[in-house]
Amino acid sequence: MLEIKRLSIEEARVLVEGSIKASNEIGLPMCIAVTDESGNLLAFERMDGGKISSISIAVDKAFTGAAARKATHVYNELCQPGQPTFGIHITNGGHFSIIGGGFPVTVDGEVVGGVGISSGTAAQDVVVAEAALKHFYAATGYTP
Amino acid sequence: MLEIKRLSIEEARVLVEGSIKASNEIGLPMCIAVTDESGNLLAFERMDGGKISSISIAVDKAFTGAAARKATHVYNELCQPGQPTFGIHITNGGHFSIIGGGFPVTVDGEVVGGVGISSGTAAQDVVVAEAALKHFYAATGYTP
Amino acid sequence: MLEIKRLSIEEARVLVEGSIKASNEIGLPMCIAVTDESGNLLAFERMDGGKISSISIAVDKAFTGAAARKATHVYNELCQPGQPTFGIHITNGGHFSIIGGGFPVTVDGEVVGGVGISSGTAAQDVVVAEAALKHFYAATGYTP
């Protein structure tokens, strides 16, 4: 029997909290999604002013981070025309995100969830997601 | 130019909070979704133990409450075979929910958002959603 | 070679105009869709206050009226469980509407377009669509 480690909703909230804090620091309202280790949605918040088109993008980024176990910006590079992974962005019913801002959430090297940020540029989304992860490890005492 | 009232994320959280409180009272972990007045997702939480299949059901219920401006259990009755609205459950790309637990959130008679609850029976989902609305009006001072 | 009669955009506007007039008479803001004889969208208006969930329903009703060449309320009866047409509402990618308010637009017995109304009850939607057709024939001088 497998024993799976999965973010609790309370831990998911810590990621949302860290994302909001970082979004406020750069002055950009974001869509924030947190999934469990299987890529299923745990928590979502659209800050006042977050983009409508970023709702599903944030969810897809968190899904991809957890389910594919790599940051979405890594897939952006792997998925260029001419690369062997080109085309992966249309798999999974179009929910495989290759735009930066999605990350796996790991604890002791194991994927326990995903976080996805959207509404800024890919670079801004990455900054907020990384700050959220940093906040998460500081607040919970877990190690990546 | 139209002037539209829309739930803020802080107000959406009050609905999530009220839903969790009511879910705990009946001892059933729920999926909770809150949308804006146009049916676009504002906030979501899957309580520890909430059903995976209820993620999208909760979101669809909140969407329907806001976008169709009626509680989803009302549509369940209107959508019975033999009724003139039979068939509405497959519209809107299958996102039109006719299962109890979705409600419009109104302020002074205007729809400002939607709330959707899923993981229990339809009757249990209705109980939690109604308690969430009661909590919302008490906490904010708004009138329906 | 076939010669197809098709509503012009100017004629489609007459149907929209008639729908708005009738909607105002019953005091209900509607979503109004007009398609050509092939079921492809020609004109659409969402009156101030029309329902968000009725956008696609109005379009689907107009599509069905034109493409299936019957009023959608007729299909509502034909599509009851136990009837041989039960199930038709999930065909055409879910765009086959069986809710009253969709009609073919005919000229000299030939289908030249479709009109679909949504936001009220099915009965109200039918009333507005029928008034729109009456207005259309009066304004253009065509006969059904």
Add this chain to the structure above:
Amino acid sequence: MLEIKRLSIEEARVLVEGSIKASNEIGLPMCIAVTDESGNLLAFERMDGGKISSISIAVDKAFTGAAARKATHVYNELCQPGQPTFGIHITNGGHFSIIGGGFPVTVDGEVVGGVGISSGTAAQDVVVAEAALKHFYAATGYTP
């Protein structure tokens, strides 16, 4: 409670009117879509001769202009292979348009709707959409 500004149907018609005028000037019949600030369809017209395949493209362009708050031709550049936003064209169920001709409609810096034009080249669609916006501001007295 947030206070949102949204195009009325009368204002949406001004955008359609301006689009038709500009389309006639370049002698190309267009599909014209106008959405509200959340990206939901408000008005649509397919001019006599407008392309069937441009119906949904025009709607998607208007959606993207409003929901993502940028002109679609801007995303075309941002979404090139090698760019960090590569892949955004398949998000939102394939409704995120990166083909020129979609614009947000802003009033005093706030997005109140979206306009989308399709049937010509991307460059021609941009010309018509920009002329429609110019017409809109002149006719209504609003400032972008």
